Amino acid sequence: DTxxxxxxxxxxxxxxxxxxxxxxxxxxHDTMYWYKQDSKxxxxxxxxxxxxxxxxxxxxxxxxxxxxxxxxxxxLHINSLELGDSAVYFxxxxxxxxxxxYTFGSGTxxxxx
Amino acid sequence: AQxxxxxxxxxxxxxxxxxxxxxxxxxxxxxxxxxYVQYPNQGLQLLxxxxxxxxxxxxxxxxxxxxxxxxxxxxxxKPSAHMSDxxxxxxxxxxxxxxxxxxxxxxxxxxxx
Numbered sequence: 212d213t214x215x216x217x218x219x220x221x222x223x224x225x226x227x228x229x230x231x232x233x234x235x236x237x238x239x240h241d242t243m244y245w246y247k248q249d250s251k252x253x254x255x256x257x258x259x260x261x262x263x264x265x266x267x268x269x270x271x272x273x274x275x276x277x278x279x280x281x282x283x284x285x286x287l288h289i290n291s292l293e294l295g296d297s298a299v300y301f302x303x304x305x306x307x308x309x310x311x312x313y314t315f316g317s318g319t320x321x322x323x324x
Numbered sequence: 325a326q327x328x329x330x331x332x333x334x335x336x337x338x339x340x341x342x343x344x345x346x347x348x349x350x351x352x353x354x355x356x357x358x359x360y361v362q363y364p365n366q367g368l369q370l371l372x373x374x375x376x377x378x379x380x381x382x383x384x385x386x387x388x389x390x391x392x393x394x395x396x397x398x399x400x401x402k403p404s405a406h407m408s409d410x411x412x413x414x415x416x417x418x419x420x421x422x423x424x425x426x427x428x429x430x431x432x433x434x435x436x437x
Contacts, residue, residue: 244423251429252430254414267424313368313423313425320365
């Protein structure tokens with residue numbers, strides 16, 4: 212029973228399209244995150260939600276919009292996809308405190324052509 | 325500002341040799357530190373974490389790390405490398421009161437037969 216599941220695992224799409232990535236966790240955590248991993252494998256936080264409330268919104272283009280219908284789900288919608296959006300996107304869940312760390316999903320590899 | 329630096333983007337060892345992956349941090353508050361491992365095409369898995377209890381932390385798969393405040397370091401070690409240890413390793417620092425993790429640049433561990 213997967214703790215943090217993301218769908219789809221792979222996503223290939225054309226520039227200008229709109230796409231969504233879904234994430235669900237069954238760990239009972241209050242906080243969920245989206246991270247972007249670039250081609251050099253660097254991980255950078257994008258968003259964080261705590262019990263459906265946005266608490267972290269790093270410098271991310273407005274084309275990226277997270278949505279959390281409940282604390283077990285955090286989806287990522289991307290409008291007008293660009294070539295530079297190609298990356299692996301990871302969802303994670305964890306506690307609100309620094310000491311808790313995260314449980315990661317297996318990632319969504321987005322390729323924009 | 326809080327930051328994490330992993331020294332050496334690529335480390336190569338022979339099977340059975342000692343593994344040493346270096347991580348230094350900068351934090352204005354007592355740190356919480358983590359090591360994650362990422363196998364090819366997979367998500368990140370928690371290896372171990374330091375949360376201000378014992379300075380020598382044991383993790384999964386025979387890995388351990390020692391927190392040294394005077395050196396602001398949290399290096400990861402394993403006495404004897406296995407081929408299955410080949411992966412990407414990330415050091416991370418718990419930041420602020422939002423649960424946000426700041427990741428180092430990652431170190432690729434290659435294990436030669």
